Amino acid sequence: xxxxxxxxxxxxxxxxxxxxxxxxxxxxxxxxxxxxxxxxxxxxxxxxxxxxxxxxxxxxxxxxxxxxxxxxxxxxxxxxxxxxxxxxxxxxxxxxxxxxxxxxxxxxxxxxxxxxxxxxxxxxxxxxxxxxxxxxxxxxxxxxxxxxxxxxxxxxxxxxxxxxxxxxxxxxxxxxxxxxxxxxxxxxxxxxxxxxxxxxxxxxxxxxxxxxxxxxxxxxxxxxxxxxxxxxxxxxxxxxxxxxxxxxxxxxxxxxxxxxxxxxxxxxxxxxxxxxxxxxxxxxxxxxxxxxxxxxxxxxxxxxxxxxxxxxxxxxxxxxxxxxxxxxxxxxxxxxxxxxxxxxxxxxxxxxxxxxxxxxxxxxxxxxxxxxxxxxxxxxxxxxxxxxxxxxxxxxxxxxxxxxxxxxxxxxxxxxxxxxxxxxxxxxxxxxxxxxxxxxxxxxxxxxxxxxxxxxxxxxxxxxxxxxxxxxxxxxxxxxxxxxxxxxxxxxxxxx
Numbered sequence: 444x445x446x447x448x449x450x451x452x453x454x455x456x457x458x459x460x461x462x463x464x465x466x467x468x469x470x471x472x473x474x475x476x477x478x479x480x481x482x483x484x485x486x487x488x489x490x491x492x493x494x495x496x497x498x499x500x501x502x503x504x505x506x507x508x509x510x511x512x513x514x515x516x517x518x519x520x521x522x523x524x525x526x527x528x529x530x531x532x533x534x535x536x537x538x539x540x541x542x543x544x545x546x547x548x549x550x551x552x553x554x555x556x557x558x559x560x561x562x563x564x565x566x567x568x569x570x571x572x573x574x575x576x577x578x579x580x581x582x583x584x585x586x587x588x589x590x591x592x593x594x595x596x597x598x599x600x601x602x603x604x605x606x607x608x609x610x611x612x613x614x615x616x617x618x619x620x621x622x623x624x625x626x627x628x629x630x631x632x633x634x635x636x637x638x639x640x641x642x643x644x645x646x647x648x649x650x651x652x653x654x655x656x657x658x659x660x661x662x663x664x665x666x667x668x669x670x671x672x673x674x675x676x677x678x679x680x681x682x683x684x685x686x687x688x689x690x691x692x693x694x695x696x697x698x699x700x701x702x703x704x705x706x707x708x709x710x711x712x713x714x715x716x717x718x719x720x721x722x723x724x725x726x727x728x729x730x731x732x733x734x735x736x737x738x739x740x741x742x743x744x745x746x747x748x749x750x751x752x753x754x755x756x757x758x759x760x761x762x763x764x765x766x767x768x769x770x771x772x773x774x775x776x777x778x779x780x781x782x783x784x785x786x787x788x789x790x791x792x793x794x795x796x797x798x799x800x801x802x803x804x805x806x807x808x809x810x811x812x813x814x815x816x817x818x819x820x821x822x823x824x825x826x827x828x829x830x831x832x833x834x835x836x837x838x839x840x841x842x843x844x845x846x847x848x849x850x851x852x853x854x855x856x857x858x859x860x861x862x863x864x865x866x867x868x869x870x871x872x873x874x875x876x877x878x879x880x881x882x883x884x885x886x887x888x889x890x891x892x893x894x895x896x897x898x899x900x901x902x903x904x905x906x907x908x909x910x911x912x913x914x915x916x917x918x919x920x921x922x923x924x925x926x927x928x929x930x931x932x933x934x935x936x937x938x939x
Contacts, residue, residue, distance in 0.1 A: 447472045447636050448493070448524075448605060453502035455488055462488045464661045466502070470605065475627060475637045477647040477668065480657030481680055481903075486640050489657075490607050493638075494526040495519030525603030527594050527611060535583030540565035542582050543597050568596050572626050586717065588619030592626065599630075606630070607638045610739055612646050612918075624650050642737030642901075642939070643917075644673045656680055677936050700912040700926040704728045706764075707895035708780075708864045710749070713758035718744035719919040722758075726864055726895040731886060733910030734899045737939055741919040742899040743785060746868045749897075750782035751775040762863060776804075779863030783853050785872060791853060793842030797832070798823035800841050801855045826855035831881060847881065854885055864895040871905050883908050903935045915939050 448470040455463040463485045470476050478486045491497045493504070495513030504511055506522060513519040516526070533542050541548070543565040551557040565578035574592050576585055582593065591611060598606055608627075612620045627637060627650055641647050647654055648668050655665040656679040664679045704727035713722045719741035726732050734742040747753045749760065751772040760767055767778040775782070784790060791800050802819040823837045830851045832844070841849060850870065857865060867886070871879040886909050890896055898909050906913055913930065915923040915938040923938040 446470060447507065449505045450489070450493070451503045451505075453489065453492060453500055453504065455492065455497060455500045461660050463492075463500070466662050468655060468662065470636050470638060472636055473631055473634045474653060475631055475639055475651045477651035477654035478638060478640045478657065479642070479644065479647055479654060479676060479680060484657035484680075485660040486657050487609065490526065490609065490638065490640060493519070493605075494524055494607055496526075520601050520603065523602060523604040524607070525598035525601050525605070526607040526609065527591070527598055528609050533582050533590050533594055535581065537582055538579055539569070539576055539582055539585070539593055540578035542593055543568060543578070543600060545597060547600075565596075568600055569593070572596055572599075572629075573622070586619070588623070588717075591619075592623060595623075595626065603635075605636050605638070607640070609640045610642065611639070612641060612643055620646065642739075644676050647676070648673060658682055673937065674933075677933050681932055681936070696907055696931065697929050698910065698912055698925055698927060701727050701730045702927075704730055707762065708749075708897075709759075709761040709764075711759045711761075713745065713748065713760070714756050715744060715748050715753060716756060717919065718748075718753075719916070722916075722919075722921055724914060724921070726897055728893045728895055729890050730912065731890055731896040731898055731910050733906030733913040734897065734916060735903060735906045735913055735935060735939065736901065736916035738901045739918075740901075740916040740939070742916045743868055743901075745916075746782065746866050746897065746899045747784070749775065749866060750780055752782075776862075780866065781857040781862035781864070782866045783850075783857070783868065783870065785869035790856075791841055791849060794840055796838045797827070797841055797844070797852055798837040800852050801826055802859070804856050822859055823855075826858060830855060830885060847879070850882060851885070854882070858889075861889070861892065861894060864897060865889060866897040866899070868899050869901065869905070870898060870909075872900075872902065879908070903932050907932060907935065 446469045450466060450468040453463060453466040453468070454461070466485070466489060468489065478490070480486050488497065492500050495516040495518050498512070498514055511522060513522065534545070540562045544561050549557040549560045549564065562578045569576060569578065572592060572595070574589065574596065576589060582590060585593070595606070611623060630637065639647065639651055651668050653665065653667050654671070654676070656663050656676065658680060706725045707728050708726040711723050714720050722745060724732065734745065736742045744753060748755050749769060751769045751774055754770050760769055762778045762780070767774070769775050769778070798820045801823045820837045826832070827835045827837065832848050832851050841852060844852070870886070871882050886896060886898070898906055900906050907930065913925040913935070914921050915935065917939055925935070
């Protein structure tokens with residue numbers, strides 16, 4: 444029997460960067476096909492080609508044995524291919540029924556929305572998926588897991604035969620995950636085909652019939668899940684055996700935790716809705732605590748909450764033994780906390796000169812009533828020299844610098860008056876090797892000055908290169924701690 448979907452020799456580049464190289468991929472009818480690989484391996488790029496998001500690429504895509512090339516996601520959907528993205532497109536202020544019929548609401552003979560037909564139609568579709576909710580309720584009133592199922596219902600309502608699910612279990616509790624899997628198995632029995640992208644390898648092995656592994660923009664392996672295990676997947680993803688990793692990394696990656704150092708930040712039973720639950724840890728003076736997990740594990744939300752961007756629902760935080768309430772970023776700063784988010788754009792101003800980006804958070808300390816550009820430039824020049832920012836020009840627009848140098852500017856913002864705890868979210872994302880090394884050296888220098896540093900990341904290399912101790916988060920909870928021992932990348936991946 445010929446495959447439902449087949450790609451041959453598919454390649455994609457963004458500028459000079461190769462995202463996909465000569466990919467062959469096959470999806471059969473009534474199959475759940477897993478897609479795994481590290482961040483940047485090429486999984487999402489391939490799926491966006493299939494779903495019509497990326498319209499220019501090399502190679503051939505065939506659907507039902509006929510060549511196709513979609514001009515848009517709507518074009519792909521019309522051909523029977525729908526995608527449920529990790530960042531849900533649901534409109535929380537609308538009803539569940541409105542979300543199911545988003546953009547295709549049934550109309551009555553007067554050209555108005557036929558509300559009874561829409562509500563009954565949504566109820567019928569949701570009942571068929573085992574989703575027991577009132578279609579008249581607002582989308583924002585239901586759990587994230589149920590929202591995920593409603594989004595799936597919307598794609599199914601479109602008539603999609605091929606459904607792409609991007610990290611569908613990242614924010615789900617175990618019962619919600621099993622409920623989703625029951626729905627996916629039912630769809631498979633109906634003859635629908637699904638592509639399941641996930642970092643959670645246990646979930647892939649549980650629900651998928653077959654799995655394809657990507658590494659560095661290329662397809663490196665595929666196999667029936669009945670014939671493989673988690674260890675095989677990890678080895679294929681990172682390209683080394685366990686022994687080779689231990690041999691090459693043991694000396695460089697011994698975790699030298701500091702159990703006797705003074706506790707600067709104490710977090711106890713922190714929780715935030717569905718993002719994370721009962722998370723407790725200490726950050727000690729002169730220590731880098733790494734918190735690692737796959738995308739959606741909760742560590743990025745945790746860092747934002749500690750800086751007051753997402754106020755905590757439950758839990759206690761102490762800094763230097765004093766209980767603090769982190770209800771705003773101003774209170775977090777006053778408590779001695781600093782935060783560099785994963786998105787540089789959210790805290791930097793590309794059109795403004797480098798020196799203004801460095802000093803904006805300390806203007807009140809320089810002069811309460813008047814700006815002092817000379818003093819600002821002097822501070823910036825010191826940071827440019829110490830952090831090796833290139834080009835070393837204070838008045839150059841920030842947007843003209845490379846991503847790595849922009850990250851150094853973001854760090855410099857907190858270095859004139861050192862915080863007690865510096866929190867870094869994805870501090871080396873998108874950088875070249877040289878820039879990453881520079882950031883690692885900066886972090887080590889701050890650690891030597893006694894600052895407590897919290898590094899949260901979805902990239903194992905980032906925490907392995909910086910951390911003295913590592914916590915692993917999975918689906919909102921801390922599931923493992925590595926301290927005072929040798930650690931390898933495959934052990935870290937296995938724990939997640």
